[in-house]
Amino acid sequence: MTELRKLKVIFLLPALTSGGAERVLITLMNNIDRTRFEPHLLCISDHGSIGGLIDKDLPFHSLYTRSVLRSTPKLYAKLRTIEPDIIVSTMVHVNFVLLMLQPFFPRTKFIVREAITPSFVFTQHPRIAPILKLAYKYLYRKADVVLSPAQAIIDEFKQDLHMACENHSVLHNPVDIEFIRGFPPTPPSAPSTRAQTVHFVAGGRLHKQKGYDRLIRALPSLNMPHEWTLTIFGKGPERGALRQLIQETGLQNHVKLAGHTQSPWPHYAQADCFLMPSRWEGLPNAVLESLACGTPTIVTAQSGGIAEIQDITGTQHVRIAQDMDEFIQLMSKVTPSPSPIYRPSLLPDYFSKDFVVARFEKILTRVI
Structure with missing residues (x-):
């Protein structure tokens, strides 16, 4: 033959x-x-x-x-x-x-x-x-x-x-779900206070496209019943400007620029919510990977095909904000939910x- x-x-x-x-x-x-x-x-x-x-x-x-x-x-x-x-x-x-x-x-x-x-x-x-x-x-x-x-x-x-x-x-x-979830979970940096602290995470190139500047400007209006932190992973041309903006808004104790990592997924898994304040996207990989880690997301409506993801995953896992005021309101509703292991994946097999x-x-x- x-x-x-x-x-x-x-x-x-x-x-x-x-x-x-x-x-x-x-x-x-x-x-x-x-x-x-x-x-x-x-x-x-x-x-x-x-x-x-x-x-x-x-x-x-x-x-x-x-x-x-x-x-x-x-x-x-x-x-x-x-x-x-x-x-x-x-x-x-x-x-x-x-x-x-x-x-x-x-x-x-x-x-x-x-x-x-x-x-x-x-x-x-x-x-x-x-x-x-x-x-x-x-x-x-x-x-x-x-x-x-x-x-x-x-x-x-x-x-x-x-x-x-x-x-x-x-x-x-x-999305290679098995590969992503194969990395050991990252333990919380302050385990004694983690149960009372909402941990937000974001990841992507530090570029105007990603909208981190407008998120940081909006964060002083965040009113939460819990303590909170935001860790942003990534590198790029906006790092210096974002660092200065964090200083100007007095958010040094809340927002951290953690630099680039080849394997951010254990950090996504440890967080309570993944944030994407982008001004434009195609189909954001970081949102899909966050869901694979079991972490829900808050995203802007401008984030490309995000509505298509929400149609498949459901509104409880992907919450879409039409503007930054609504983005902050959605953040205020997040509660601490620490887990020492990966939560069940929220990403459908379709991806x-x-x-x-x-x-x-x-x-x-x-x-x-």
Whole structure:
């Protein structure tokens, strides 16, 4: 009996930096069926700290170039050498460059993943927003599949860019629940007072997008019957400004900037509530991971596909605030609930790694 040929799939990343989009693509790559697919990882740059997340047996390629646009000739040459059946990329600037090469690879299928709303991209780059709109309209229709983690992202393409989106499909972010819950829980820093203290936690890049500045400005109005603390994990360009803001609002004894950690999940599990005050998101991984740890969340309505998560998990686990006043009101209702072990997961199987990877494999098979 003739053995079926494995489909060669390249997963294309800009670098190995510790972002949600990168981790999602690596999770998909690590877990697809090796008897049916031959995954390769190709990075524009080898810079970054998450190389340890990549399965050791996977072929790794790098163009050793920092600029995505300037890497185009090298990318073309590398794709010619590897001759993939399918290429899967993520992040808009990488997607644009890849899709410009699509006419030169007529036998290869192109899957791009759009993890953020177009409006976020336009806000970040207002001077070239008209060019970006044209690029979205012209290039994304060349893709065989455009994957988004939330329907809200696809809806924005339809409503704001008037795109047909016939090649768009939802693929939720995969969450490796067993991996996350495999880390030992973090004991409370002050066990004697933990039962009387509400512990909030937040995690993400210290960037204006995440809205930590507006949360800190709103916190002086928080009126709770319990003591409370907020620990924010992450690093980024806003760290200095946030530290100064904490001083200005007199919250030094309540709010702590804890820096970056590769494994924040034990801290999420120890908290009473996870906070996400973001100004914009796609489908926030941190919320999904918090729910996997058994910790409920309070999020802003601007946090991308958060309403889709709430529809599946229920309003008691995901509470959505329309503005910061309501956000603070929801925080005031949280009570201490310390646990020495992980609470039961609040995340439905719909977001589990196995469920999402199985659906991704169907997409890979169907596109050929």
